[in-house]
Amino acid sequence: MVLALTSALSRCNMSDCIFCMIGAGDIPAELLYEDEKVLAFRDVNPQGPFHILIIPRDHYPSIKEIRDECLIGQMFNAGNRIAEENKIKDFRYIINTGEDAGQTVFHVHLHLIGGRKMTWPPGEGEKMKIKWIGHSALLLEGSRKVLIDPFLTGDPAATVSIDDVTECDVVIATHDHGDHLGDSFEICRRTGAVFVSLYEISEQAEKEGLSAEMMNVGGTIETNSVKISMVPALHSATLGGTAVGVVVEFDGISVYHAGDTGLTMDMSLIGEMYEPDIAFLPIDGRFTMTPRLAAKAVELLKVPKVVPIHFDTFPAIKSSPEEFKNLVGNKSDVIILTPGETIEL
């Protein structure tokens, strides 16, 4: 009797449930499938290029409350159909059940995520790898592949050539100087990656037929499941007139790439507002900070890990990462890499 009552109640449309509201048409969603029992729509915060939620129209808080085997089958059938129609060959189904498992909306839903490689086991243990390609170029690899300042062609220190880059989701350029914008456009052309930069540089990318996101200092965007915040840097540039730094976040890791910059008090705010897990700071001492100033930047940022970059690429920018490490002392863990080396976070 009690069971029947619970079941009858849970089948009512709940006025405070987001997914019931989507089912009722009260909240907009991009629908991909519907029948009289099941509904599928795009996730508002996609965790991959293709992320769909499949829900029963009736309200069940979680999969545990569904007694109707057919309904469960119908949800998977809908998912299989959507995957096929959208040419998603490999994908993952997920039903988070309960808070500790990551459930945040308590109307049962089947996640269908595809369009990217996934690691196993899911959740904890997914690490981000960061390769210092050389000069200012970084490759961030986890559930997504992100390149920052990919100056590969013409960089005597580069350990990756443009032909090595076959897959990429996002390319970010901190400014339009050749040693930062580098091969960005060509990589986007070859891989279909989204180009992210200052308004004027992205406008140029769009003119060249690339998919681009325009930004400016202070903004935060999300593209291809990568969150990018544009932060101040003190440096010149042609397009856009200035250079910027970026804070890039995905897989739960936040990376600050300072671009080219002098020392600025803004670094204190960058540390406070974005709380990066790691910072990549230029230390060449001619076009950007000296090791002494970069050590002060670490103090302002209060960042737990830091890697010196943008030095020794050319004779004019010889610098000393060891001096930088000594000056930072115990204020942060200074990791001195050589071009081509990778760290895991």
Ligand code: 5GP
């Ligand atoms: P959970 O964490 O409960 O397994 O997943 C809930 C999912 O619902 C999340 O991926 C979240 O992005 C998505 N979501 C939350 N609110 C909305 C909304 O209003 N519209 C859409 N389309 N998705 C939503």
Ligand code: ZN
């Ligand atoms: Zn509901």
